[in-house]
Amino acid sequence: xxxxxxxxxxxxxxxxxxxxxxxxxxxxxxxxxxxxxxxxxxxxxxxxxxxxxxxxxxxxxxxxxxxxxxxxxxxxxxxxxxxxxxxxxxxxxxxxxxxxxxxxxxxxxxxxxxxxxxxxxxxxxxxxxxxxxxxxxxxxxxxxxxxxxxxxxxxxxxxxxxxxxxxxxxxxxxxxxxxxxxxxxxxxxxxxxxxxxxxxxxxxxxxxxxxxxxxxxxxxxxxxxxxxxxxxxxxxxxxxxxxxxxxxxxxxxxxxxxxxxxxxxxxxxxxxx
Numbered sequence: 717x718x719x720x721x722x723x724x725x726x727x728x729x730x731x732x733x734x735x736x737x738x739x740x741x742x743x744x745x746x747x748x749x750x751x752x753x754x755x756x757x758x759x760x761x762x763x764x765x766x767x768x769x770x771x772x773x774x775x776x777x778x779x780x781x782x783x784x785x786x787x788x789x790x791x792x793x794x795x796x797x798x799x800x801x802x803x804x805x806x807x808x809x810x811x812x813x814x815x816x817x818x819x820x821x822x823x824x825x826x827x828x829x830x831x832x833x834x835x836x837x838x839x840x841x842x843x844x845x846x847x848x849x850x851x852x853x854x855x856x857x858x859x860x861x862x863x864x865x866x867x868x869x870x871x872x873x874x875x876x877x878x879x880x881x882x883x884x885x886x887x888x889x890x891x892x893x894x895x896x897x898x899x900x901x902x903x904x905x906x907x908x909x910x911x912x913x914x915x916x917x918x919x920x921x922x923x924x925x926x927x928x929x930x931x932x933x934x935x936x937x938x939x940x941x942x943x944x945x946x947x948x949x950x951x952x953x954x955x956x957x958x959x960x961x962x963x964x965x966x967x968x969x970x971x972x973x974x975x976x977x978x979x980x981x982x983x984x985x986x987x988x989x
Contacts, residue, residue: 731811740800751792764801782843786823787916791967820916889927890951
């Protein structure tokens, strides 16, 4: 299993967190994997065999081979059908809205083919170029040329949205939205409207995701002794609050999560993030 991340060009660094590639040989039998919310939107290209995404315990869809995965507020379960070879762009929470015209919230909790978001012929041409490119470096150049051609005025990155996201991220989601807007209901409503337009989920929900991500990384990389320690260091009110949020966003409880072979991929990603 080979997972790599690469940094974007300076012209796109304020919008794109990283590029990533994942390759898993067909002979490695990868079990169904649990993908949990991380607050980012991704454009992904499947270069290997098909990938299933389960819509229930037994039903699944085949993911589009060139798609955008919007904000997810619940776990996704995916399963390779053979050789995995993927190339993707991970956008900051406010990043992808700068390239499309439709409301970003319409992309939430699903895969959208890129042909539904951009001119169909341009999307098909981009996909073919990505598929036929000889290496990742060339793919990055191709996708950056495409994105720069679609980029709207950079001033559309709302400063209030960005500063709120920065605050939530730096404080692991523990800062309340009321503190950020200084308890002014008008400011809060305005911020929520801007988040709906540019991020796709509310600031409160994004803060909850950031807090969970901090706890997950601690669990997977530092192996703390007990849940109380995780709850305390991740600034949850108490262990019960931690378990409630954890189950809501991952679909399982923390103890089961630690022994879950469905988290192999997420563990690998967190180790490189």
